[in-house]
Amino acid sequence: MTKEFVQEITDMNEDFARWYTDVVTKAELIDYSSVRGSMIFRPYGYALWEMIKNELDQRFKETGHENVYMPLFIPESLLQKEKDHIEGFAPEVAWITHGGSEELTERLCVRPTSEVLFCDHYKNIIHSYRDLPKLYNQWVSVVRWEKTTRPFLRNMEFLWQEGHTCHETSEEAQEETLQMLDIYTEFCEHILAIPVIKGVKTEKEKFAGATFTYTIESLMHDGKALQSGTSHYLGDGFAKAFGIQFTNREGRLQYVHQTSWGLSNRVIGALIMVHGDNRGLVLPPKAAPIQLMIVPIAQHKEGVLEHAYALKHKLSTIVRVDIDASDKKPGWKFNEYEMKGIPIRLEVGPKDIERQQVVLVRRDTGDKIVVPVAELETKITELLEEIQNHLYLKAKQHRETKTSVAVTFKEFQDLLENKAGFIKAMWCGEDACEEKIKQETGATSRCIPFEQEDLSEKCVCCQNKANHMVYWARAY
Numbered sequence: 037m038t039k040e041f042v043q044e045i046t047d048m049n050e051d052f053a054r055w056y057t058d059v060v061t062k063a064e065l066i067d068y069s070s071v072r073g074s075m076i077f078r079p080y081g082y083a084l085w086e087m088i089k090n091e092l093d094q095r096f097k098e099t100g101h102e103n104v105y106m107p108l109f110i111p112e113s114l115l116q117k118e119k120d121h122i123e124g125f126a127p128e129v130a131w132i133t134h135g136g137s138e139e140l141t142e143r144l145c146v147r148p149t150s151e152v153l154f155c156d157h158y159k160n161i162i163h164s165y166r167d168l169p170k171l172y173n174q175w176v177s178v179v180r181w182e183k184t185t186r187p188f189l190r191n192m193e194f195l196w197q198e199g200h201t202c203h204e205t206s207e208e209a210q211e212e213t214l215q216m217l218d219i220y221t222e223f224c225e226h227i228l229a230i231p232v233i234k235g236v237k238t239e240k241e242k243f244a245g246a247t248f249t250y251t252i253e254s255l256m257h258d259g260k261a262l263q264s265g266t267s268h269y270l271g272d273g274f275a276k277a278f279g280i281q282f283t284n285r286e287g288r289l290q291y292v293h294q295t296s297w298g299l300s301n302r303v304i305g306a307l308i309m310v311h312g313d314n315r316g317l318v319l320p321p322k323a324a325p326i327q328l329m330i331v332p333i334a335q336h337k338e339g340v341l342e343h344a345y346a347l348k349h350k351l352s353t354i355v356r357v358d359i360d361a362s363d364k365k366p367g368w369k370f371n372e373y374e375m376k377g378i379p380i381r382l383e384v385g386p387k388d389i390e391r392q393q394v395v396l397v398r399r400d401t402g403d404k405i406v407v408p409v410a411e412l413e414t415k416i417t418e419l420l421e422e423i424q425n426h427l428y429l430k431a432k433q434h435r436e437t438k439t440s441v442a443v444t445f446k447e448f449q450d451l452l453e454n455k456a457g458f459i460k461a462m463w464c465g466e467d468a469c470e471e472k473i474k475q476e477t478g479a480t481s482r483c484i485p486f487e488q489e490d491l492s493e494k495c496v497c498c499q500n501k502a503n504h505m506v507y508w509a510r511a512y
Contacts, residue, residue: 045375048313056186059316060188060308064078065078089175096219099215099219103173104172105174106157108146117155121244124243131143131146147176149298150174150178151296154200156278158278159279165282168204173200177193177195186305194301194302196300197299198297201295206272213295217265217297220264220265221265224265227323228310230303231254231432232252234250235482236250236251237250237484238470241481243268248268250267252266255310255435260509261482261509262512264302265303267296268296270295274294275294305512310431311377321421324356327378328355329381330358331366331381332384333385339389347409351416355416355420379398380419392408392409393407396416398419442459443496444499457509459507459508463496464500464502478510489505491505
């Protein structure tokens, strides 16, 4: 039924990559620009980002964070101050060498991230323990010169938020790091309906310049993992490199302890790949820019449009609602709004008006429900909650189905080839084993989860004593 219903979308089980491209373009989320790896957010795509931004921004401000804006350009000398940081980003940096026709005396980097800019600012404004903590965040775009790009998932320019904070003590900074990871987790699970695994990155996979990196990892429909948000404890390494000192409570000079954390527009890619189907997008109600679309039936008949607009006005206080009163046929409209993933469609025509009812259609299941107008507001509220919960539980069940355990390296290899998804396996902690797994299987360590399991006493790779249980997967 699905292929006949939407001819424009490739079957996701035949070619998942093509299906994804079809969805992001046909659902009018993006258009390609004339610059490789740079995409145009169309109104519907940007509306999704605005929903994400608004939800997160509220959570940041509730926890005391303030928004700022740092410059787009970073002088090369500034970027060089933190050695590990610049080495980690060097392959992805875009450099400006000329201003107009003149060669610059110092190259400028187009920000790939803004740690050094915040540090350069913090050293000027932090003098005493009374100036702490500094809890800053910014909503910006950044540039990373990616070799391979895909809309939302990996772009040369992408939208994100990046938080940068300074604290008196290591304990306070580490509490901040975990708090922000919890905010990302709550947002992904309760707004995007995407279940995540929380954990810490290995030394090899951590953020360049960080003491350690926390992450939330999600699983896509095709069994590949996606890093969906990270929170980094930076220790005092950046502070020492940039001279960010303050007079502590005992009157002595001390370096601040820092964090940084970020979530980007790649979560839109996650939203598409976790919930989408062969008809297109399936949006969780809490993330949907439009939660209910009214489609008048036989709208040329007297009173139908007036009734539909009256319903829109009535429902606008409880739901994000729109109406399609264009002269396109109802079948085209049904197809269009299913492709765009709108959680509920409301159909109303002359017979419905006569019977004082409407028809509600769920995007997630396709179920049609006849509802008396007198019960409409209550039923819509209930349905939106049901759809939100259903999508989360469905995604969680999918993740559990695609999560396996490997004890030996052969089991690990066989699972990767025959059952895409997360693999839980023990690890000795040695970089050599982590690198061997990556080179021979294409899988990377996604995280060392907070919730550890004792699957075996031996490392899945070398069979020496294991120290951690790790989630592994091929990833976007």
